[in-house]
Amino acid sequence: DQGLIQPASILDDAPIVLKDGSKGYHIPGNANGRYQGLVTARSALSQSLNLPALKIYIEKLGVKKALDFVQKLGITTIQPEDYYAQTGVIGGLRYGVTVEEITNAFGAIANQGVFNDAYLISKIVDSNGNIVYQHKEDPQAVVSKQSAYLMTDMMKSVITDSRGTGRRVRGEFDLYGKVEVAAKTGSTQNYADTWFIGSTPDVTMGVWVGYDKPIHVLNRDARSRSTEIWSKVMNEVNKAKPNLLHTKEFTRPDGIVSMTVSGYSGKLPNELTRLGGKFVTDIFNRKYVPKTEEDALVHMKYITYDGVNYIPQDSTPADMIGEKVVLKREKPIQVLVEELKKALGHLSSSSNRRSFSDYLPEDANNDAPAKVDPRKDDGKAPSAPRSVRIAALKSDSVRITFSRNPESDVVGYRLYRSMSGGAYQQQSGTVLTGEETRFTGYVSGNKQYSFYVTAVDVGGHESIPSEIVQWGSNGSGTGTEVTPTPGSNDPTESGSSNSGREESSHEVDNGSGQEPQRAAAQVPDAPNGLKTALTDMGVRLSWKAASNNPSEYYIYYSASQNGSYERIGSSTSTDFELITLTPGGWYYVTATNSAGESTSSPAVQVNN
Structure with missing residues (x-):
């Protein structure tokens, strides 16, 4: 009440x-x-x-x-x-x-x-x-x-x-x-x-x-x-x-309304909510419907240690740092961790004893960092990763695995590749401490490839190369202690980084030494069939899917038909709900993908 x-x-x-x-x-x-x-x-x-x-x-x-x-x-x-x-x-x-x-x-x-x-x-x-x-x-x-x-x-x-x-x-x-x-x-x-x-x-x-x-x-x-x-x-x-x-249903009284809210805060969705993609539609007492916008989400850089997100230290290399939309909880996970560490050594008999990691909530990886990474730089480079192995994954890829480093200040690992005896170059993607210690390397059947792994610590120090593993025409799958030819540490052959997961997007060699050909994307056609429907808390828009593979739709609003239109939201599906007490005005939708944004759909009017 x-x-x-x-x-x-x-x-x-x-x-x-x-x-x-x-x-x-x-x-x-x-x-x-x-x-x-x-x-x-x-x-x-x-x-x-x-x-x-x-x-x-x-x-x-x-x-x-x-x-x-x-x-x-x-x-x-x-x-x-x-x-x-x-x-x-x-x-x-x-x-x-x-x-x-x-x-x-x-x-x-x-x-x-x-x-x-x-x-x-x-x-x-x-x-x-x-x-x-x-x-x-x-x-x-x-x-x-x-x-x-x-x-x-x-x-x-x-x-x-x-x-x-x-x-x-x-x-x-x-x-x-x-x-x-x-x-x-x-x-x-x-x-x-x-x-x-x-x-x-x-x-x-x-x-x-x-x-x-x-x-x-x-x-x-x-x-x-x-x-x-x-x-x-x-x-x-x-x-x-x-x-x-004999009565089939519970009586629904007046004053009960249905509306869609953020699945992160229970408040009105905004652009960050739509990026996160988590919504909840449920019933409310009209007296207490949320009136403020999402405030639980924020775009931040972070680094993960022992399953908990922290603010990166200034000295931590950029490729070891993640960046995404994260969640501000009422009690940050870092604060909970401090409480748990204090309590775990002094539990009463009524508490079941579990490992520290078992107490972390399942969505801890989405927590907004509130404290700086507690790891201390020991002032020296880590040791080289050991037990490096290579094995076939698919016809055009191999899996490189290695053992986790013993140093407590190691934040992650890099992968380097040499093709046909050329200089070693850093590959895209990193493996961060706490993730599975494996990379995916991309190869073609008619060339020889060599790979090595390095460890990087919180202060930015990089280890010497690990043992080299080779794949290709001269001894696939071997590991040697050969010192690599020095090469650039810049990821000149890399695609976009994805925090080192095995599915990272590396270059695929097509055997010609040139970048593989890709079909050019086309700008989507304008959406059509735009319809509107008033809801208890605003207006819902729906439309027919546009052709040419749109990745997203943009929704625009103007108070008058020929006025200035402002983008008010986006959607990856063919519908969008706007939570507002004054939905009246004109709306249109566009479609977008990597090639650009379409022309607009015909504008549709909504009356209050």
């Missing part, structure tokens, strides 16, 4: 380090053993991820507000000490909750935010027909209809999402596909208990499977037993009282 979180809000499924009293530190994990990085709130809930839930509980909402709210939902087991427990949202409460009360609470969410306390006895009548007792309902609106619907719709994803923790209901509940189901699963440490709370528009039912004491744990089959029992009981309910489950 405070607008802090909506289904498309972006949360960081990355480790959180908690102080565990005098016991040291506790690093909670997810049941799936992964840290996925940035996810939407909908995805976090459907997969039952613990870390996003903890960050909302501790950092965004706050423990007091959260526990005060759940008591409005009928939870009576909250204790004073629970207000000091950081993991209460994922089960770290003194006494936990009862099956009746947690089912009661979820029932209020499915009931459009209205809490009705559960009861067993509706009426008692004596032998004379007098009513001795009659239950009186006291409905309480504890959350707005809009917030209740957003939460219910997110819980539908627990069932519908291919990764949803309750997805097996699709094959076990007889009415699935005819009646909507919203649900939440749960489990305790080591699967001593499992929970499943499921709602249709008419009925909410909760199931707990477990033991009185957590000294026993459920086997793999039993871990999904609560979901299975829910489906079986609901099937029997439907057979006995088919009219009880």
Whole structure:
């Protein structure tokens, strides 16, 4: 109800380090053993991820507000000490909750935010027909209809999402596909208990499977037993009282809108969002739709060390540095790394010990650097790479592999090639420390090629050449200790660098000594068939694909038909959505590729 979180809000499924009293530190994990990085709130809930839930509980909402709210939902087991427990949202409460009360609470969410306390006895009548007792309902609106619907719709994803923790209901509940189901699963440490709370528009039912004491744990089959029992009981309910489950859909209240936002920040997309290519379309409470533009993306240079991006040192060579659009997180990975290093030596018994790399989120390679590369230059050149080997990859390429250098200040490796006894020249692409130690070299069958590898450190010092490996007419695949003929260190034969991955774009020799011929690209034709459609949050444009292989389309806008047109965006597909409160004006589209930009499509008018 405070607008802090909506289904498309972006949360960081990355480790959180908690102080565990005098016991040291506790690093909670997810049941799936992964840290996925940035996810939407909908995805976090459907997969039952613990870390996003903890960050909302501790950092965004706050423990007091959260526990005060759940008591409005009928939870009576909250204790004073629970207000000091950081993991209460994922089960770290003194006494936990009862099956009746947690089912009661979820029932209020499915009931459009209205809490009705559960009861067993509706009426008692004596032998004379007098009513001795009659239950009186006291409905309480504890959350707005809009917030209740957003939460219910997110819980539908627990069932519908291919990764949803309750997805097996699709094959076990007889009415699935005819009646909507919203649900939440749960489990305790080591699967001593499992929970499943499921709602249709008419009925909410909760199931707990477990033991009185957590000294026993459920086997793999039993871990999904609560979901299975829910489906079986609901099937029997439907057979006995088919009219009880007659409502097909949850009621969608006014004030719910759909819009597309950045998949990096949950805010309005901009040009950098389109370059990143990650969008999310979901529903929102109209009161809290985002009104500010993307601010999570930035174009930066970086260097990667131990799986983490850092700001390069001034002395680091340019070919060892990457440059791309990266992501500014609420907590940079470099800051998380410092917290982890401090905590890993002092973990409490409640934390599972893992290797340092296991704690890095899966999207750490996209993190914006906030600190300078911590490696120290030792003042001398690295040793030459060892164990260099060459092997056929394809008819026109070979793979060169080598061993990783032992020096801690090495940032990457370069590949040099000699053709038919000529000077050695640096090839395009580098292998950076942490990547697989292999290059691809390109060859033709009627020439002899020699290759060697060098190591480069953070201060720019380059090692002497490695042993030479040869390929071609005189002893393919041999390795010798011959000193190479000195050549230029400039990549005069190189294509564009791609950070040293094996698929790097090197020159392909065609045997003639000349650059291979390529068909000239043609400027695309102008797009046609431009159509517009107003949406809840702006306007959507669509058009037919242009000929001559366009790589991208540019969208232009003017307030008047014959006015000055300004480029407002780009798209790699044949549609584009503009988020704006005033979409009125004129639009046209062009197509572009390496040969140039097409003429414009006919301009189309949009009225507010």
